[in-house]
Amino acid sequence: MRKLTAATAVAFGILAIGAGAASAEKLTIGLASEPTSLDPHFHNLGPNNAMSVHIFDRLIAQDEKQRLSPGLAVSWQPIDDLTWEFKLREGVKFHDGSDFTADDVVCTMARAPEVPNSPSGYGTYLKGKEVIKIDDYTVHFKTAAPYPLMGNDISTIPVISEAGCAAATEEFNAGTAAIGTGPFKFQSYTPGESIVLTRNDDYWGDAPIWSEVEFRPITSGPSRVASLLAGDVDLISGVPTTDIATLEGNSDIQLSQGVSNRVIYLHMDQFRENSPFVQANGGGDIVNPLLDVRVRKAISMAINRDAIVDRVMEGVAMPAGQLLPEGFFGVSDNLDVVAYDPDGAKALLAEAGYPDGFELTIHGPNDRYINDAKIAEAIAQMLTRIGIKTAVETMPRSVYFGRASTGSPDGLPEFSFILVGWGAGSGEASSPLKSLIHTFDKDAGFGSSNRGRHSDPETDALIEEALSTVDDTKRQALLAQATERAIENVAIIPTHFQVNTWAAKAGLSYIARTDEYTLATGVVKD
Amino acid sequence: MTVFIIRRLIQALLVVFMMSVIVFFGVNIVGDPVYMLVSPDADQADIAAAISRLGLDRPIWEQYLLFLKGAAQGDLGNSFIFGEPALKLILHHMPATMELAFSALILAIVVGIPLGLYAGLYPDSRISKGIMAASIFGFSLPTFWVGLMLIMLFAVELRWVPATGRGDLGTFLGIQSSLFTLDGLSHIFLPALNLALLKISLAIRLTRAGVREAMGLDYVKYARAKGLSTRRIIFVHVMKNIMIPVVTVMGLEFGSLIGFSVVTETIFAWPGMGKLLIDAILQLDRPVVVAYLMIIVLFFVLINLVVDILYSILDPRVRLQDQGA
Numbered sequence: 001m002r003k004l005t006a007a008t009a010v011a012f013g014i015l016a017i018g019a020g021a022a023s024a025e026k027l028t029i030g031l032a033s034e035p036t037s038l039d040p041h042f043h044n045l046g047p048n049n050a051m052s053v054h055i056f057d058r059l060i061a062q063d064e065k066q067r068l069s070p071g072l073a074v075s076w077q078p079i080d081d082l083t084w085e086f087k088l089r090e091g092v093k094f095h096d097g098s099d100f101t102a103d104d105v106v107c108t109m110a111r112a113p114e115v116p117n118s119p120s121g122y123g124t125y126l127k128g129k130e131v132i133k134i135d136d137y138t139v140h141f142k143t144a145a146p147y148p149l150m151g152n153d154i155s156t157i158p159v160i161s162e163a164g165c166a167a168a169t170e171e172f173n174a175g176t177a178a179i180g181t182g183p184f185k186f187q188s189y190t191p192g193e194s195i196v197l198t199r200n201d202d203y204w205g206d207a208p209i210w211s212e213v214e215f216r217p218i219t220s221g222p223s224r225v226a227s228l229l230a231g232d233v234d235l236i237s238g239v240p241t242t243d244i245a246t247l248e249g250n251s252d253i254q255l256s257q258g259v260s261n262r263v264i265y266l267h268m269d270q271f272r273e274n275s276p277f278v279q280a281n282g283g284g285d286i287v288n289p290l291l292d293v294r295v296r297k298a299i300s301m302a303i304n305r306d307a308i309v310d311r312v313m314e315g316v317a318m319p320a321g322q323l324l325p326e327g328f329f330g331v332s333d334n335l336d337v338v339a340y341d342p343d344g345a346k347a348l349l350a351e352a353g354y355p356d357g358f359e360l361t362i363h364g365p366n367d368r369y370i371n372d373a374k375i376a377e378a379i380a381q382m383l384t385r386i387g388i389k390t391a392v393e394t395m396p397r398s399v400y401f402g403r404a405s406t407g408s409p410d411g412l413p414e415f416s417f418i419l420v421g422w423g424a425g426s427g428e429a430s431s432p433l434k435s436l437i438h439t440f441d442k443d444a445g446f447g448s449s450n451r452g453r454h455s456d457p458e459t460d461a462l463i464e465e466a467l468s469t470v471d472d473t474k475r476q477a478l479l480a481q482a483t484e485r486a487i488e489n490v491a492i493i494p495t496h497f498q499v500n501t502w503a504a505k506a507g508l509s510y511i512a513r514t515d516e517y518t519l520a521t522g523v524v525k526d
Numbered sequence: 527m528t529v530f531i532i533r534r535l536i537q538a539l540l541v542v543f544m545m546s547v548i549v550f551f552g553v554n555i556v557g558d559p560v561y562m563l564v565s566p567d568a569d570q571a572d573i574a575a576a577i578s579r580l581g582l583d584r585p586i587w588e589q590y591l592l593f594l595k596g597a598a599q600g601d602l603g604n605s606f607i608f609g610e611p612a613l614k615l616i617l618h619h620m621p622a623t624m625e626l627a628f629s630a631l632i633l634a635i636v637v638g639i640p641l642g643l644y645a646g647l648y649p650d651s652r653i654s655k656g657i658m659a660a661s662i663f664g665f666s667l668p669t670f671w672v673g674l675m676l677i678m679l680f681a682v683e684l685r686w687v688p689a690t691g692r693g694d695l696g697t698f699l700g701i702q703s704s705l706f707t708l709d710g711l712s713h714i715f716l717p718a719l720n721l722a723l724l725k726i727s728l729a730i731r732l733t734r735a736g737v738r739e740a741m742g743l744d745y746v747k748y749a750r751a752k753g754l755s756t757r758r759i760i761f762v763h764v765m766k767n768i769m770i771p772v773v774t775v776m777g778l779e780f781g782s783l784i785g786f787s788v789v790t791e792t793i794f795a796w797p798g799m800g801k802l803l804i805d806a807i808l809q810l811d812r813p814v815v816v817a818y819l820m821i822i823v824l825f826f827v828l829i830n831l832v833v834d835i836l837y838s839i840l841d842p843r844v845r846l847q848d849q850g851a
Contacts, residue, residue: 030690036607036608037608037609042609043607044565044567045565116609117604117609117610118609119563119564119576119606119607119609120563120564120565120568120572120576123572124565124567124568124569124572125567169609170610190797191608191618191797192619192622192797192798192801192802193691193692193797194691216690216691216795217795218690218691218795219792219795219801219805220792220793220795222674222793223674223677223689223690223792223793223794223795224690226674226677226678226681226682226689226690227681227688227689227690227691227795229682229689230677230681230682230685230688230689231685232681232688232689232690232691367808396557396808397562398556398557398558398559398562398807398808398809398810399556399557399558401558401561401562402557402558402560402561403558405558405561406558422566423566425565425566425567426567431567435566435567442570442571445569445570445571446569448568448569448570448573449566
């Protein structure tokens, strides 16, 4: 009898080991920035959205290049000018076993913009859209005017179960309401310390290879790298550019890189005759030279983008000639990176009436984008070389963005010449065009980040037409045309696209994403 | 003594009130939190809505009065970023910081005082000179650098302990702490050591100076003449006398261990109040910054009080009376 028991125990043991080897795979990820909540509708912020992708599916998913693909909806198309029809996936179950139906969609869309105390909600994407349940697996989204970006907007909204719709943010953080249909289930959440998720074995899509994933926020860059080297974590996001060269030479570490949707650009004061940080040589007022397109063009030609990429960014960036890297919807095929031409720039300046240049201050953040302060310094030197004597002033983002947006005494942008970045959350060109290039228009919600106040009626018309053209081919052409015109007018000067770097222990690699998200489903074994 | 304590508490309230004015107005003139919070996709109407929801469209004195009104009821405002009460957030992160500060303090006492005693008793020995030289390094090397070096040495090269994080928690007498598990202890070792280095050096120098001074005093000579053993002279009579400055300084340093463990917590990804504070400052989460500083002020006042009480126990000549200050 005893022998039998022992034999059974051994047999069970072997079974258990066998099963363990097949499925018990734990992954630990060191995150550069931590989500502020597990309530998927609480804070519209990159780290929060990335985390919620694990637990909550969207109706439409964004792949690693932010292209739209079916999520909880199997199809979505306009059935007339003002209505989009979404057909929902059948047979999907939430983590608590309940069925996913149209009711969940309707209540999700109602809750998303209305979460109490939310620092920044999802109302931006749901404005002017009415959700109507047609049957259990069909919903209609109605708008007052034709609206082509329905898919992009809806792809930002995490779907929660009807039971969770009444829940408060605390219940999501505690896990009781964190019930979605996603590839991972909530296990535990200790703010500042860790978020643990376990695999959803009943996932409707491809089941993840990791049975358990732990996310640990490690905000300090060197510590994050050290944790990876020490074997505390298997993968880290946001590898500091200064560490990339050393890690490349380390055979225990594997780097994964990919260009992001974030363009770093310069905005120039194009609305004030007397711009506060532009002066004649030696001080004294002059009429703002940045109003002259030739001066703006000269500045663009004076910037050696390759040098910025090679020297300042240590090769980890891509020179930019427009608002989004190629491959994104709405980019133009006709735009090249502006060539570095200091002599041509000087000639243009002379033609505009500034043969000896003028004095300028560039303002930028020093803790927002990769190497932001160093880039501002490099640009200032390049401009000084063509005669525009440029001073540099950088500051923490908490101070910078307020002043750059509304810092002047009358609530207008305070600076004359600024370095900023823009990530196209929607993954297509209308996002930067609408916010950065279109004339500032408070009532229509256009140009909200147009801190240079560039204004060109023809570009505006192209953007607005694109935003009401549902036909993809036509819209693509309109967006490309608007981009070309904006670049021609030097509305902004793009310098480079950020490239993001992840580092993993040998044997693992990460499928780099343009939206900068770090997803456990993107970690693959070689 | 009761009267003394009550008066001190009233003084503390006054200090806290004055701090609230300085901190609130100081924090509120720096930067603009709205642009730290709203998504870049937000349009002008969304931004305006965020401003009014946070109450930032009101004049600053009105914001302050609202803050005072809440503070009187124990509500120091909601975090802009987490949407939860700032006080709750801080209390939630407090145990991690406390255990770190406590471990560092213990290390400082257990390591620093014996070494200082040795260096004071045998000032000319080579070991003493080595101890004193090491304490200079403890003082002068920057915490963040030492922290990274500790990680590189103990976690990356030797792989003895993990580099970052807090580890498993254990429960003992109803208190949850990483001090009660092996995994937790292995996690706390490096950050506690890093935080303690400066305090160890401080304890060494204070103890050494005290011992050297006391050894030449009359009462020691008299005790020797009386025939007391060296052990009794040092550990009862000398120690009791030199402990007064040591207790004062270590007490106050405990406050700074709690309040300003920011660098260590950031480097070791330790989920304490210091990390909460630095994140709040970077993201301009004003209510959390204000609440944090208020709590720290309260701490310092209380620690001072405790130090005063300890004095009277160590030195019967000190009486806890209000000198009419």
